Amino acid sequence: MVYFKWAFLGTFWLIVAAFFHYTLPQHDVVRIVNTYEERQELNDWTRMFWATPDDQSVELINRDVQFIQAVRPNGDAIVYRNEDTGWGWPPYFKFDTANLYTEANDAISTKAAPEWVKVRHYGWRNEFLSIFPNAVSIKPVAGPDVTIIPWLNIVILTIFFALVWAIWVRWRRFRRNRIDPLLEDFEDSYDAASDSIAEKRGRLGRWLGSWKSKK
Template sequence: MKDMFRGTLLKVLLLLILLLPLGAFLHYNLPGYDVVRITSTDIRRVDRDGNAANNEVPGATRDVYVIFAEDPESGAARVYYNEDTGWGFPWYFKFDSANVHQRAGAIAREPDNRALVTHYGWRIPMLSWFPNAVSVQRVEPGYTPIPWFNIVFFALLAGVIGWIWWSVARWRRRRAASL
């Protein structure tokens, strides 16, 4: 009985060791949706490490669009970087950061400046990490986003995992029957 408990505990721990990094990876890279009030926008010059730049070396700095917002209910501050992803990972194929920045600035100047910000990434103040805004859309007060992409993605992922589980179980039954 004690050995069976240890075996089960070991399997659960191994499963957690595998699933936690996968969950963190998906949480970081899949789109998140925030309904916020956009307060202002800015353009910052940063160096390659993302720090404020005073570097005079050509090509060592870049401009980053920044969107400042707050949660409509709690008033908590939200800051988003707005950078192109280009052809790189994660594959958002975003090439219009200037357009997103202009749209955010236009929404900030309106009396009812609520917007849906689609983003990926995490805000980690100690590391100066900001989520990257993929799109900004004007929304009405009380709007609640439905994450259709995430729903479809996780349904497909569950289907693939279920198919693999079923295939392995079928293979094990065939193997056991042939022995």
């Protein structure tokens, strides 16, 4: 029972961590090297990782998607998709895909004369599943070593864990005041009933023993 409890809690918090890691905004300092548009197949098991800004896209099996190619300061490549989120989830309310595509093209630079930008995005990059993080905004920065503090993430996570703490404290208080007394009363009643049954069995045994002795 204890093993099941810890396995359940571990699975629950793993799902919560994955949800926040995918949904909350992340920031990369990169150098944009290219932009392009490509038709993507929307598989049933990877469709969740692509935006669905309109009802028509739910029925489509493929569509044209804009991409932004970039390079990190350490030389690693990263590719972002550029899709509107609309009024759907995650709630970024992104409607400026065309403008962002223009900004990305304007920020293209070479290794000899790099221009560094901060790309705000959400989602994951996975080559095996062919999924890409979705770029939300692009802002110029002074250089590749700029420090970015994720204030929004800090605020959201602080509020979330404060709510979890408040719920946990109230649950502990409710259990101590309401559930534990009921369990104790049940245990006392069970013990009393067990003692009564044992006493009756003892009397029956003594009565049967008296008849055996008479025989």
